[in-house]
Amino acid sequence: MNLNNTSQLHGLDVHPLRDSLYDELHSRPFQVISSPARISYLAIMLDGEQKQTEFEHFRLLHQVFDLSPPQHDSACIEVDFGPFKIRRDKHLEFTSYMISAHQITEEFGVFDQAALSSLPSAWLSKLPGKVMVAFHVAVEDAITKAEPDLAVVKSHFEGMRMVGSRPQNGDVQVWTSFKLHSDGCGRFLIYNKRMSDSQLGRLVQRLVEIETYRLMALLALPMARQYNAELVNMDNQLAQTTARLSDDNAQLDETSLLAELIDMAAWVEATRAKVAFRFSAAKAYHELVLNRLEELKEDEVSGHLTITEFMTRRLTPAVRTCVTTSDHLESLSTRIDRVSDMMRTRVDMSIQSQNQELLSSMDRRSKIQLAMQHTVEGLSVAAISYYSVGLLKFLIEAAYDKGFQFDKSLVIGLTVPLVVAGVWLATRKIHKRFLRLAKEK
Known part of the structure; x- marks a missing residue:
């Protein structure tokens, strides 16, 4: 009697995957x-x-x-x-x-x-x-x-x-x-x-699976051999780049070097994407082969290699080659990241030095601008005072023409220091107000 179909395990809620998981062990x-x-x-x-x-x-x-x-x-x-x-x-x-x-x-x-x-x-x-x-x-x-x-x-x-x-x-x-x-x-x-x-x-x-998984594991070997030669060239290129970075007397083009490192990193990541599944599959198939070989429980036929001896002699080194290539890619990726960090640090230090020079230059220019500003302020006081006295002169002459009796030249002469003092005080007040606003957070 199928409890799941008839009584639903006495009303219990059954996981929807339970039956398929039971059937999985009997699927082959x-x-x-x-x-x-x-x-x-x-x-x-x-x-x-x-x-x-x-x-x-x-x-x-x-x-x-x-x-x-x-x-x-x-x-x-x-x-x-x-x-x-x-x-x-x-x-x-x-x-x-x-x-x-x-x-x-x-x-x-x-x-x-x-x-x-x-x-x-x-x-x-x-x-x-x-x-x-x-x-x-x-x-x-x-x-x-x-x-x-x-x-x-x-x-x-x-x-x-x-x-x-x-x-x-x-x-x-x-x-x-x-x-x-x-x-x-x-x-x-x-x-x-x-x-x-x-x-x-x-x-x-077991024999069928050994032979099948053996060949499936070996699928990764040609790929490993192909990329091993390219990895050696990439190692040499990275070593040369690192040597150039460590040479204090070398004239470096940081932008060009950083572009080279980016190209190397892109190649490594693209290669890892191509080989990751194949190399992982090779390891998994190899483990299955070793498991099936262990289940055979072989005894030797006099004068002949057993299946286990033959497999471990040739298949295991081939899979190790694939694992080594995968580890080599991982190591190369890590080293490129480190050299890139060094390169970025060098570029950052260069930028900081340039920024420091730029700030010093800006500070010098600010001082010059401040001196010029004080000069301009003095000229501005004179100019404003001149035009202000001119306006007052019109008022004084108008009052004199209306019959007011006073010494016109003396009055005009006395307005000059008063106007200059007033303009100067007003300018200083405005200047202090701007300084106070600049200091406020």
Whole structure:
């Protein structure tokens, strides 16, 4: 009985994501694989538009075999088409197809009858996206049969150097070369000695994930190698700029140097934006590979590298290269910021020095203007007094002409000092008033 649908947990308010979180742990169940088996695996990288196109293309395959196609896309879809079974898994960057053939002909070699050939060629050739991972897995029954000798195993891998191990305490024997063969695919050969179908399904899933995540992690390596050379040049350029800043005798163009630092900072930030996701993904895929390798619990096949030894020998250094490049970018960004701060400090000090000189010059000009102002004030007193006396002279002459008896010349002469004194006092009063206003806050 579903409590969530019938009683709503006795009236309790259920979180809307609870059911989907429960289903998440069961969204990618392990397969049950019996031996012998022939399996092909594809991991196809898709962009946003291709993801929807790919699902519609997957639905077309159902119509070819007269099956009802799924109406909605999901993380994992398993469909039995009759001659073969497909498990389709959606991931963040890619979609994977695991094809298992139902009919195995003993007359063919272990990799001559690939499950991938069961798919309609017309449908397969139009599958959207770019194939990143492609390999075949052949499972042989060694419970009732003896394990073949090394020469027979090597013949299935076109004479390539082998990597072999005995996972799960020797219950199976796994062989691979981690190389592409003449058909453009990789190969895994498994001899099952004591594993059940469920255990074998989990083992195959781990091997599939190891190979897929290994290649996805290595996607970042070409990018790291590309930018490492450019980072060395950028380091040298930054070192030269820093040396020029530390040289007290050097004549520097601060504006030009600051423009160079801005260009370097812009390049670093643009590069970090390009590589951040790829390098982070490489670290995450690497951790998944190490986790799956640990789950294998391998024992060594005499004279051969185990899968774990091979992976840790080559994959781990490659991922470390990506991590080092990412750290190098981060360090370069920090050092550019420090040099930029030094440059800005130098420019600020230069501006302060210029401001100090400008203030000193303004102070000198203010003193000159003050002296000139005092001179002008004296001239202004004389000019105003002259015109004031002239106006008073008209009044005195008008009064004299009307019959008032006085010494006209003496009166005019006496008005001169009085007018000058009055104008001077008025000017001083106005001057003091402006000074008082200037001091007020």
